[in-house]
Amino acid sequence: MDMAAQPDLWGEIQIPDNVQTPLAILRRQAALLGPKTQNLIEATVDTDTAGGQLRYIFKLVVPTLDNYTYALFTVWPNLGAELYPVRVDYSLTLHTPDDFMEWLRKQLSSPQTGKIITNLLAQVTS
Amino acid sequence: MPTTKFLFWNINRKPLAGVVADLAEEHKADVIVLAECDIDSATMLMTLNRRERGQFHLPPGKNRAIHIFTRFSRDFLQLLHDDNRFTIRRSSLPARSELLLVAVHLRSKLHQSDESQKFACATLVRTIEEKEKQVGHRRTVLVGDFNMNPFESGMVGAEGLHSVMSRQVSSRGSRKIRGREYPFFYNPMWSHLGDARSQTAGTYFHDNSQHVNYFWNTFDQVLLRPELAARFDPNRIRIVTAAGKRSLVRPNGRPDNTSSSDHLPLVFELEF
Numbered sequence: 001m002d003m004a005a006q007p008d009l010w011g012e013i014q015i016p017d018n019v020q021t022p023l024a025i026l027r028r029q030a031a032l033l034g035p036k037t038q039n040l041i042e043a044t045v046d047t048d049t050a051g052g053q054l055r056y057i058f059k060l061v062v063p064t065l066d067n068y069t070y071a072l073f074t075v076w077p078n079l080g081a082e083l084y085p086v087r088v089d090y091s092l093t094l095h096t097p098d099d100f101m102e103w104l105r106k107q108l109s110s111p112q113t114g115k116i117i118t119n120l121l122a123q124v125t126s
Numbered sequence: 127m128p129t130t131k132f133l134f135w136n137i138n139r140k141p142l143a144g145v146v147a148d149l150a151e152e153h154k155a156d157v158i159v160l161a162e163c164d165i166d167s168a169t170m171l172m173t174l175n176r177r178e179r180g181q182f183h184l185p186p187g188k189n190r191a192i193h194i195f196t197r198f199s200r201d202f203l204q205l206l207h208d209d210n211r212f213t214i215r216r217s218s219l220p221a222r223s224e225l226l227l228v229a230v231h232l233r234s235k236l237h238q239s240d241e242s243q244k245f246a247c248a249t250l251v252r253t254i255e256e257k258e259k260q261v262g263h264r265r266t267v268l269v270g271d272f273n274m275n276p277f278e279s280g281m282v283g284a285e286g287l288h289s290v291m292s293r294q295v296s297s298r299g300s301r302k303i304r305g306r307e308y309p310f311f312y313n314p315m316w317s318h319l320g321d322a323r324s325q326t327a328g329t330y331f332h333d334n335s336q337h338v339n340y341f342w343n344t345f346d347q348v349l350l351r352p353e354l355a356a357r358f359d360p361n362r363i364r365i366v367t368a369a370g371k372r373s374l375v376r377p378n379g380r381p382d383n384t385s386s387s388d389h390l391p392l393v394f395e396l397e398f
Contacts, residue, residue, distance in 0.1 A: 035180025038172050042183070042200065063184035063200060064167040124168040 020097055022077050022086050023047070026056055029108060033060075033117075040064060040124050041117060043072075054079060060116065064124045070116060073107055127357065127397040128222060134346060135391035136161040136231065136271040142387065143173040148369040150174060150182070153393045157203075158182070158195040161231040161271050162387075167193065189213040192229045192270070203227070206257050212250055212270070214257050223265055223398045225354075228254055230270035240280075243273065247280035247287050255309070264309065265398055268349040271389060275343055276316045284308040289349045291316035293360075296352045312355035314363050314394075315347040325379025326367050329390045346392050354396060363394035 023045065030043035046057045053076055060070040076087040085095040094100045107113060133155035135146065143165045150158055163170070167184050174182040174195055182195045185203035192213050196203055207214040212230040232246055258264050272281065280286040284303050289311035290296050296312035320342075321327040328342035346365075350358055367375045367390060374386045381388050 034183070038175040039180050039183045040168055040171060044201075063186070064171065066188060067186050125172075 019083070021083055022075055022100055023056055025097075025100065025104065026058055026075065029104060030058065037117070037121060041120055060120065062120050062124060065120075068120075070120070072113065072116075129395045129397050130156045131393065131395050132157045132159065132267075132269060132348075133391060133393050134159045134161075134229075134269045134348070136346060136387060136389035137165075138162050138383065138387035138389060139164045140387055141165060143170050145369045145372065145374075145386065146170070147173045147176060148372070149366065149391060149393075151177065152370060153366075155393065156197045157227070158193075159227075159229045159269055160193040160195075161191065161229075163193045170195065185215065187213055187215070191231050194227075194229060206260070207253060209253070211246070212253075214254065216261060224261065224263060225396075225398050226254070226257060226261060226263075226266040228266060228268040228270075230268060230272060232271070232273045234273050238273075240278070243278070244280040244283065244286055247274075247283075248285050251285075251287055263353070264351045265353045266351045267354055267396060268311065269347070269392070269394075271346050273345050275340065275345065276313050276319065276347060281313065281347075287311055287313075287349060289313035293352075293355045293358070296350075296355055299352050310352055311349040312352060312358070313347060313349050314358070314360045315344050317360055318344055318363075318365055321379075324367070326365060326375055326390065327379070329365055329381075329392065330388060331380040346389055348392060348394050350396075354398060357397040359395070363392065366391040366393055 026045045030045050033041060033043040042061050042063065044059050044061055046059060048055060056075040056077065058072045060072055062068040073089060078085055084097065085093045086100055087093050088103060094103055131154055133149055133153060137160055139162050146158065146160065171182060171184055181197055183200040185194055185196055185200040187194060187205050187208055189208045191211060198219060202217060202219050204216045206216050211232055212228060215227045217225040217227055230250065232243065254266060258266060274280050281289050288308050291313060293312050296310040298310065300307045300309040319328065328344040329346040330343045331341060332343060333341060348363055367373065374382055374390060376382050381390050
């Protein structure tokens with residue numbers, strides 16, 4: 001049987017447009033840090049797999065300190081039929097984009113993150 | 127095709143961060159390459175970003191002799207090779223052809239014989255060819271302070287950089303000598319020897335009591351593989367003599383090495 005005779009069983013596949021995936025949200029936030037620090041500290045999101053699971057690692061990078069890297073947190077995305085829930089901090093599960101945004105806001109604006117950034121800035125400008 | 131602007135300057139270990147930032151702004155440089163830069167990277171970055179936050183980035187690299195800053199995200203200038211005297215970066219900008227940027231600062235004639243300079247060029251070109259093979263293309267640009275004039279053997283010789291003064295000649299791609307293929311570079315700096323344009327007859331002035339003295343030297347050069355030379359306009363490379371209202375030369379056209387550097391900056395544009 002040639003390929004032309006095969007029925008297409010896939011149904012309609014929609015290519016998503018402007019979907020706020022957790023990765024897109026993380027990357028957008030990462031891009032905002034550099035301009036706030038004159039690019040003395042930049043943020044990146046690395047993707048890798050550990051134990052067969054995909055994960056996003058949100059990192060601070062200090063280019064002028066030989067690219068010293070500080071991993072701020074890790075997000076495990078949901079790769080099934082739905083984009084959410086995502087798992088963060090090993091145990092916390094966030095079920096909606098709003099929950100994720102709120103958690104991310106708390107992480108990025110926390111006194112702890114602020115202190116890390118301030119200390120890194122002090123290292124490079126001293 | 128999009129254009130990218132480059133600024134190269136050997137700043138002679140002077141505190142010229144502000145002047146570099148002025149030049150970057152004036153010429154809208156996308157990539158800045160500095161040699162003999164003792165300014166720490168953080169200070170340079172802050173000065174470059176003083177007017178518009180986050181404009182310039184410091185891409186990865188550990189080379190202490192050559193400093194590179196770019197308006198492009200640091201991820202787009204990947205480090206391929208770092209050496210004491212040169213660094214090779216792979217530029218992979220979205221929707222653009224890839225490019226190899228080789229930034230060099232070869233040793234001075236004060237510390238190295240002409241013969242040693244030739245061998246240094248042979249080592250440099252071998253490394254470039256390895257990296258070109260690795261990335262699978264020859265869209266390579268070399269920029270820097272070669273401490274040699276365009277006509278010296280290390281720059282011209284087939285075992286050296288094999289750089290010629292004519293795009294038409296370099297468009298042959300390579301030439302064969304006794305069965306071995308030697309790829310060309312095009313060196314537009316041949317057109318910047320002498321005082322046809324102004325009193326500034328090169329990028330570096332040196333007077334001495336030797337019988338042979340060129341006085342003016344064009345040590346700071348840009349070399350292009352034929353793949354890039356084909357779309358290169360030689361009028362789009364300039365030896366810069368002023369940063370805004372601040373002159374970088376004395377009234378006699380020589381670099382003002384008291385308030386500025388003993389070398390003059392180069393700016394050029396590439397299409398890729």
